Amino acid sequence: MADRDRLQTYHGKRDFNRTREPRGVREGEAEESHFVVQIHDASTMHFDFRLQVGGVLKSWSVPKGPSTDPKDKRLAVPTEDHPLEYEDFEGVIAEGEYGGGTVIVWERGTYRPRSHDRRGRPVPFGESLERGHATFWLDGSKLHGEYALTRFRDGEAGGGKEAWLLVKVDDEHADVDRGTPDPRRARSVRSGRTLRQVASQGTEHA
Ligand code: MN
Numbered sequence: 001m002a003d004r005d006r007l008q009t010y011h012g013k014r015d016f017n018r019t020r021e022p023r024g025v026r027e028g029e030a031e032e033s034h035f036v037v038q039i040h041d042a043s044t045m046h047f048d049f050r051l052q053v054g055g056v057l058k059s060w061s062v063p064k065g066p067s068t069d070p071k072d073k074r075l076a077v078p079t080e081d082h083p084l085e086y087e088d089f090e091g092v093i094a095e096g097e098y099g100g101g102t103v104i105v106w107e108r109g110t111y112r113p114r115s116h117d118r119r120g121r122p123v124p125f126g127e128s129l130e131r132g133h134a135t136f137w138l139d140g141s142k143l144h145g146e147y148a149l150t151r152f153r154d155g156e157a158g159g160g161k162e163a164w165l166l167v168k169v170d171d172e173h174a175d176v177d178r179g180t181p182d183p184r185r186a187r188s189v190r191s192g193r194t195l196r197q198v199a200s201q202g203t204e205h206a
Contacts, residue, residue: 033125035138036087036108037066037125039183041195042101047183049076049166051111051136053126056081060164065106065183066143067174068168076164090190092199102199104188109140135169141189145173 033052040048050057059149060076090105114135116127120158128134132151155162
């Protein structure tokens with residue numbers, strides 16, 4: 001918002017169809033962040049769901065992957081923050097290394113935070129995650145519409161693992177018939193390849 005106001009005069013003086021000067025932050029753009037869903041064929045097959053929050057990718061391991069069916073409550077276990085560059089990672093992590101196995105970029109796009117408090121006022125997205133309930137609108141190639149992440153179990157010092165649910169909000173993009181694809185047949189949105197193809201071809205340096 002503030003960025004846009006600061007650039008109002010700059011934008012008013014220019015026609016960006018005619019000049020190649022940078023446009024800077026456009027309306028709405030400041031509210032958009034990236035998301036990525038990778039499929040990771042590690043010791044157990046899972047999806048890695050990541051949302052850009054601040055300068056990192058907040059990450060959850062989702063064994064069954066995100067569903068388009070609002071009735072599916074998908075377990076999502078938090079994992080460590082990943083660097084933003086990780087959204088492009090597709091390839092093979094060597095056997096014996098942390099997370100050893102094959103990774104494809106199944107889906108990526110942008111999301112808009114939709115978290116509100118009980119009075120309907122917007123809550124900063126990072127804050128809503130800290131409180132344990134965040135909603136967001138995905139604009140991807142395969143995933144569209146609103147999703148919610150809700151923490152249902154706190155982590156414990158004794159070893160109990162923090163756990164969340166990833167659920168499709170019932171909106172016009174909900175689809176009870178589509179669900180989630182078979183990860184072994186799914187294709188990368190980045191390269192069109194399956195896990196098996198990436199495993200045999202290795203990391204693509206495109
Ligand atoms: Mn993983």
